[in-house]
Amino acid sequence: MLGFGIDSRFIIWLAWWMGAISFLLIFISGLLILFLRTFYDQHQKNIKNQSSEWESILLNSFEFVPTELPVLTKRTTVSFLVLWNYLLESLQDEAKENLIIIAYLLKLDQWAATALRQRNVRQKLLAIQTLGLLGEKSIWDELETLTSDKNSTVSLAAIRSLIKIDKKKAISIFLPLIGKRKDWSFSMGGKILKEAGPEVISEPFVKQLRNSSNDDELVRLLRYLDLAYMQTTAPLIRELLQTSEDFKTIKFCLKAVTDPQDLELVRKLLKHEHWEVRTQAASALGRMGTDDDEKRLIHAAGDQEWWVRYRAAQALANLPSISEEKLEEIAKTHQNFFGSDMIYKVIGERKVAL
């Protein structure tokens, strides 16, 4: 009889054993923690000793490549590569050459090629990045395979390395995937496209936009519109502003529009039913509007949506003919209380900015 009224010797027996196993596992966990700490401390000590040596070699390599290099042990390869990658990512082109020579002398290309197949994500990412920085063309196919890796960090890192190896070829792989990979980081995508440069991306980008199979894909690409040359994208932007019925498409086109030829289209869109479109239209008029837009923007400053009012008031303040006094006069005489308030807010912000 278990004292609590549960009549089972088995339960008591089980409880004793489970309790004993728990204490044994606690003991093992404690030892494991101490082992991990000791191992880590020792590892850090080794890394620290070797890092200082490698750090001075790498820093001196900006001027010359040493004839003899110390042996890079397996244990310190990763920390060395972090340092190497850090320096290479932070430096200008001319200082990179010697670092790349050192990497080849240490056979880091071979290490990275092997590490590409590892399960450890950190080492895999480091390997991908290293191969990209080395411009290692021989590994292109493996990196291309990794662009479809399920892990978005890994696939984007592979794309970035491909861009470093061959911009044009890599962009043709990257652009079709942007619309499809919804898990890809928007900012990382932008970073990669920026690194590729407008001279490489502009034309294939417009081509890809035209080939988009649906609005969703199109919108994902349109977010990067201002990374391409304006003169290349302008005809497409115009076309989309004229024909598209999707408010997101119109919104992103308005964000990038700068061609004065499109001014009439933008003005029309200031009356669009969707407030996000009206907001972007007001912002666009702030960039490219003329004195003819004064009345339109005064009216839009009294819009029912806060953001439209705010952007319209800002755009109004940016018009060439609008002085501070005139803006105050507009605020004072504005028929809409909210519009008046918003213009006063923008006047205040401009004063603070000055």
Added chain:
Amino acid sequence: MIWELFLASQWICLIFFVGINFSYLFFCILSFANLPKKVQNHTLLRELPQPHTDFEIPISLIVTAYNEEAVIVESVRSLLQIDYSKYEIVVVNDGSKDSTLEILKEEFDLISLPIAVRQRLPHKPIRGFYQSAIYPNLRVVDKENGGCKADASNTGIDASIYPLITPLDADTILEKDTFKLLVQPFLSDPNTILAGGSIRVVNGCKVSKGFLEEIGLPYKNFYVLFQILEYMRAFLFVRVGWEVMNALPIVSGAMGLFHKESLVELGGFSRKTHAEDLEITLRLHLHHISTGKPYKIAYVPDATCYTEVPDTYKSLRKQRVRWHQGFTECLWFNRKLLFHPKGKVLSWVSIPFQIIFEALSPLIEIGGYFSTILFWYFGVLSYEGALALLCLAVGVGILLTFVALVLEEAMFRKYPKMSHLFILFVAAVIENLGYRQINAWWRFTGLIYWAIGYEESRAMARSGAWQKSAAPKNSSQNEEDNSIIKGGQGSHT
């Protein structure tokens, strides 16, 4: 008959015990399988230079302040230094009675602007709106006191201009890259509506200029040490486990990044609850499940903030009673989530788990202790059986904490000294011999308070001892006054 019921209740206790421990064991396995992947993805992000791309999603940091004159300047200064490309700081002075607003005006050269705030959420009226002439991304809203953090946070949301918002307390300490990490789920999944990070304990650490200078432990204060272990268990395996199943029921208010429009759609934070952070998480779940909108609530374990925890028996008791009352209240408010036909793992596993193993657990635990005493009184207690079960309960309790410590050591190693490890080992053992039982009693009280609708004072005293190294000398005389912050500003783990 009653006696038989009493005997049967022991089966309930036993099933409860087995259920809760097997669940935590399951979370441990999920965490061991998933935490390294999650952290490794971000490792290089932290190790290598990451120039800003202008494509990051801008963030509004909403700092709610009530009588925070001693810490507000340090706090804002630290936020001005975080590593993020585009963000604004909106300080909401929630009708402070001290000189919080005056200090902010003087220190940051605030200029009054017309109040053209886009009011979409309920909150007390705004009295003034200011912008810093030195830092264009710093704005201050002065409002009437709303009596709760939710009211101040709602004001901040209305005054903010960016699509992601995070409500912060004035005494929250962040790591420089916290937001860079916390924003990742929003970048990789457009359906993300909320991302939560980890909270750690600042008591015992050295803080300088709003940033953590050295991590330490308050060796002599076991209340704090126990809480450090509780936070570790909660954030290292429970959250990871739920997130893997896409059924994370709680995101702590002290470290949550929200998609603003999703919050506004639901009317912002509720002013009627003791735990507005938990309530909004559940409400977001319920809304998206009911409407069938795809959504994701993510957890980023390496996005960390530090917060002060109660260091006295009285303040800890008060916090735990309030938390449990708030927790039960939020579950009740959102009871439609339970077994919701479209709710999947959340409605069919996570919410029942929260009800049985969290909300009602003090009832079962206290019931277990009570009936044990009763059986002992009536002389039917087998010492051997009682001892075996006690040994098992204590053993499993300690083991779970040690597993959390293994995860901590393998992934983060935040506590740098060997002595830290030993003191945590000791605390992990002692925690099970009294503290857990007292904690169960506090939570039981919270449950009763919720059942009878009792409202305890929400003021919570904090010592602010960790701030002493950082606080300006002239403010030390007011330290005691300023250490009293609104109870609603604590966060639920």
